[in-house]
Amino acid sequence: MQSDLSPGATALRARSRSRRLLVRQSLLDRLAGPGTRRCVVLRAPAGFGKSSLLLTWQRELVSAETDIAWLRLADVPEGDLHFMTALMAALGAIDAAITRQAVAHARPDAYAIERLVIALVRGIAAHGRKVVLIVDDVHCAQSENVLHALQLLVEYAPPNLLCVFASQQELPMTLAHTPGSKTVLELRRDDLRFSLAESIDYLGMRLPDLDERAATAIHRLTEGWPALLRLASADVRRRRGVQSSPLVHGVPDPEPFAAYFHAHVFSRLSATQLRLLTCCAAATRFNALLCADLAGAGYTPTLCSELLEPLAREGLLSSPPEGPETPEPLEAQDAAPPRERWWHMHPLLRSVLLTRFEAWPEAERLRVHATACQVFALRGLHHQAVRHALAAGHRETAARLAERGAAALFTQGRMNEVIALVRQLDARTVGDNTNLALWMAWVELADYRLDECARSIERLRGQAGAITLDSAPDRAPALAPDMRYRLTLLSCLLAIRNDDNDALSRLLPELLAPPPGADDFALAGRRNVLTWLYLHRGEFEQARRIQRDEPTPRVDGEPMVGTLFGSLMGRCLVGLSYAVEGQMHRAERIYRQVLNEAQERGARCAEAERLTAQLLVEVLYEQHGPLVAARFIQEQLGAPDGLIPDTALRMIIVSNRAQQAAGRRREALEHLAQAASFLGRFGMDRALACVLLEQFRIQLAGKDAEAARASLQELEVLQSRHPGVEPGTLRRIADVVEQARIWLAMHDGELLPTLAKIETLSHRYGQRGQIGFVAALQLQAAEVERRLGRAEASRARVCAALRLGHRLGLLATLLGAHDNALELIRTATTIPNLDPVLSFFIERIEALAQSQRDASAEPAPAPRFRDDRRPSSQLTLREAEIAELLLQSLPNKKIALTLGLSLDTVKWHLKNIYMKLDAHGRSAVAQRMRQEAERDDDGR
Structure with missing residues (x-):
């Protein structure tokens, strides 16, 4: 019917x-x-x-x-x-x-x-x-x-x-x-458009072996365009291997999409429109005036605007909202002119058009790049100007623009942008330019090429003397005094990164005596670098005194707040000094204050905000346990960046203990093996020692004494590489080895020698002011006393550990001090007239243990390591989702509504995105991601 x-x-x-x-x-x-x-x-x-x-x-x-x-x-x-x-x-x-x-x-x-x-x-x-x-x-x-x-x-x-x-x-x-x-x-x-979650679901349905990171990379390339997602999945299947397709690495391969764009886009365009778009593809961003210059005779800005507007309405071009990098019109007029409208091209459409562009005569292509270089240079868009100068074959121009741009950005405290700018250059372009060589050394440090950075610093120090009349005419120019002081700062940061306290001691006199020509930003950096130096030497009060007594750093009269050398970062380091001592209550108060202020101040404080969030992981771990802290890492921070050993180590240990709390010991050991490789690759021996200790403890708890003894041997070999490191952070390696020996002695039943070792190590920590470690050692001593049959002595040590832990704010540390820690803590409840404060503290520890048992049924967040510098490898899934909506020009409120988040949470994620992608503003996010794709194209 x-x-x-x-x-x-x-x-x-x-x-x-x-x-x-x-x-x-x-x-x-x-x-x-x-x-x-x-x-x-x-x-x-x-x-x-x-x-x-x-x-x-x-x-x-x-x-x-x-x-x-x-x-x-x-x-x-x-x-x-x-x-x-x-x-x-x-x-x-x-x-x-x-x-x-x-x-x-x-x-x-x-x-x-x-x-x-x-x-x-x-x-x-x-x-x-x-x-x-x-x-x-x-x-x-x-x-x-x-x-x-x-x-x-x-x-x-x-x-x-x-x-x-x-x-x-x-x-x-x-x-x-x-x-x-x-x-x-x-x-x-x-x-x-497909949201990020929908793209992941769709690609997972068609490509079961595709992981989320690869799916995220494909989603970002297609910008959620369903037909392009289907073509991308077909290309990955055709290549018979997920990793064999450039698309899964975020590289916009044009081949799978050329036929689609020819049939559905190019066939509808006039010859005038198609030529204009092909010219525009050479630039990652463009406006009507630039288009007219690039396309040449016959094209006016008005005509270009008329030709491009319909394509923007179709989603082939996107126009990001105004941000800090949006260029101003070239000429100021009496009446304020309207801001020029800039566009970005869909990355896959651009990749297809670039194939057409590469088929043009070389002279025409060079003309387009040279024209773009001039236009971007006039607008102060340093990254774009340098890129086009290199594409036009004008290396000297590129070097001059990069040097000028790096100096301007450095003085403004925009260090991440300096690094992104100089990354475009190669050794041939840098040549004998010592200033550019210094900027390149900063890039090498940011890219973890530490050996190269050390060689660059050594070479620049050899050139740091003044040129005399007798100098050879072909000798490279010497560094000016202000650049020499920047070199000193860089040398200090490399030494901090390498835990090289000897180098820090040698550099201290230089650091304390800046030359008269040192610029404001370098002088501001001196304050924070000195704090780092004293912190790593264990001189905690001296580190805090510098931040308290020295004046707030200023650049051009304005306070410097949120950058690497700003006051917020300095306060964050003060918090770290308390955390290293074990005073988590005081550290948390400072971290929270810095975090709130950084969020209020905006994206320029992203560096300080990210470091503070990384350090806050330790506080979350102490208060809420490893599973909560690990989810915070996964959702807010992503993979450890490896640049600062302290933060990388905290994130690795917390993520691993989340695996252990979920009962996934095999996965925890695999994670530690990855961590050891990661830390060893970047020469972080102190952090590596702590990871090996974690591995040792898991093996011992799993009754695999042979593997545990092998891990101890690795630790001892690591210690032998750093003899006589007092004072300094590398002495932590010797402490870790001693902790492992204590654990093994307890396992082997050598109780009295174990107690002596604990007393010696506790005394050593107490002398250094690192009393947080003493609390855990006291609980270990309580376990030894219990095994020796000394019940009263055991309870006394438990009470001492509880008093210290309560004063410092250490819950998870006490709970994880020993496999029997919770039962030991409960023995204190049998003490007559126990202090109500300690009774309540025990209840809090029991509640934390119960919450970990309840949460252990859920899968633990999977820890990750950053294997490369591609944007797709740096963002968490939530950040990638927000970046995708941001690239669609959605305002913050609309993003919050779409994802069901608060506006403050969206702002938090956006600042993390800016920090990770070396971007300052929405438009810079897209620019940074497309620059990475262009470098991959050039590499192919």
Whole structure:
């Protein structure tokens, strides 16, 4: 009697049977909408999944006993009669009674179309059941009568009729509604893009072996464009290996997408538009004025704007909101001119167009790059200007622009941008320019090329003397005094990074005596570097005194706050000094204050904010246990960056203990093996020793004494590489070795020698002021006393550990001091008239243990290590999701609403994104990511 599908729908569904459709529940919920809705409009270019979305919705409608008529105008021959016949056939397939009256009253006159529509809506109203009429490819409708019929269907629709129109372009008719009307739902290009989570689900469905990081890289390249996601997944399958496709590494390979763009984009463009776009592809960002310069004669800014605006509406170009890097117009006028509109091209479209660009004559390509270099240099866009100078073959110009830009950015405290700028240069471009060589050494430190950085510093120190009249004419220019002091700062940071206290001691006199020509930023850096130096020498009060007594650093009269050398970073280091001592309460108060202020001040404080968040991990671990702290790392921080041993070590240990708390010892050992490789690669021996101790403890707890003894041998070999390191952070290696020996002696039953070792190590820690370690050692001593049968002595040591732990804020440390720690702590509750403070502290420790048991049923967050510097490897999944919405030009409030987050949380993630991608502002995020892709292209 009735059919739930029209012939057109049946054909479409048959054609799509082999296609695995992703259920996009959020969009389906919006389509369901209120019963009063009369019209749904899906408008987006080809390939945005309009038909696929309607197919999945159709399944829900059928199960809800809704009748569906599907009319695809691309399959209907031109002519009013063909359209009316197809429309009645689609509705008649639901119920022949719907079209009976329309057939009976058909007369060829001026009112034929309206008469037909009136008859059909009456038939639908009489049908009673809900009817959804889907009209696909509305952009194919050319006849005014057809458009009039569609408009009347909406205006005359009875309550049980819902009209759904899908079109690649603006609807070629005027519907009687406003976009905000509750009777109409309009889904456009940005609504139909796949979110990051949807892309991961879709790619996982088609490529089961693809991991989330690779899926994130593909999503970012396609910008959630469904057709491009499908083509990307097909390319990965075709290559018969997930890692063999450049797309999974974030490289915009044009080959899989060329045919699509030629068929659906280039075929619609005029020759003028296509040439303009090809020119624009050479630049990662462009505006109408730049386009006119690049394209040459015959192109004016007005014409370029007219040609590009339609492409922006189709999603081929994106225009990010104004940010700190948005360039100003070239010439100031009496009246404030409107800000120029800048665009970025879709990365995959750009990769296809670059193939066309590379086929142009070399002279033309060099002209385009040289022109772009001039325009970007005039606007102070250093990164872009240098990139185009190099592409034009003008190495001397690139070196001059990079040197000028690095100096300006460094003085402003924008160190990350200096590094991103100089990364573009190679040794040939740097040549004998000593200033550029210094900037290159900063890049080597940021890229963890520590041996290269050390060699660069040594070479520059050899050139640091003043040039005399007798100097050889071909000798490289010497460093000016202000640059020499920057070299001193860099040398100190490298020494801190390497735990090289001898080098720090040698550098101290230089650091304390800046030359008269030292700039403000270098002088500001002196304050924080001195704090680091004294902190790593164990002189905690001296480290804090520098931040307390010396004046706040200023640059050009303005206080320096959020950068590496700013006051917030200095306060963060004060917090670290308390944490190293074990005073977690005091450290937490400082970290929280710094974090709040950094969040209030914005993206310029991202460096201080990220370091503080990394250090806060230790506080979260103490208060809430390893599982909570590890989730914070996964959601907020991502992989350890390795640049600062203290933060990298904390993140590694916490992530590993989360694995242990979840009962995943094998995974924990695998993680530690990865960590050891990571730390060994970057020469972080102190952190490596702590990781080996963690490995030793797991092996011993797992009754694998042979493996534990092998780990102890590794520790002893590591210790032999650093003899006589007092005072300094590397003495921690000797302490770690002694801790391992204590554990092994306890395991072997050598109780009295163990107690002596504990007393000696506790005394050593107490002398240095690192009393946090003493609390855990006291609990170990309590276990030894218990095994010796000395119950009273054991309880006394437990109470001493509890008092110290309570004063310092150490919960997780006490709980993890020994496998039997919780039972030992409970013995203190049997003490008559126990101090209520200690009783309550024991309850808190018990609550923490219970929360860890409750959480252990959930999978522990998987720890990660950064293997490269690609953006896709640096962002957490949440950050990548926010970056994707940011690149769609959504404001913060819309991002928060879309992801169900608070506005403050979105701001927090954005600042982490800016920090990780060396970006200051929204537009810089896209620029940084595309620069990485361009370097990969050049490498290929």
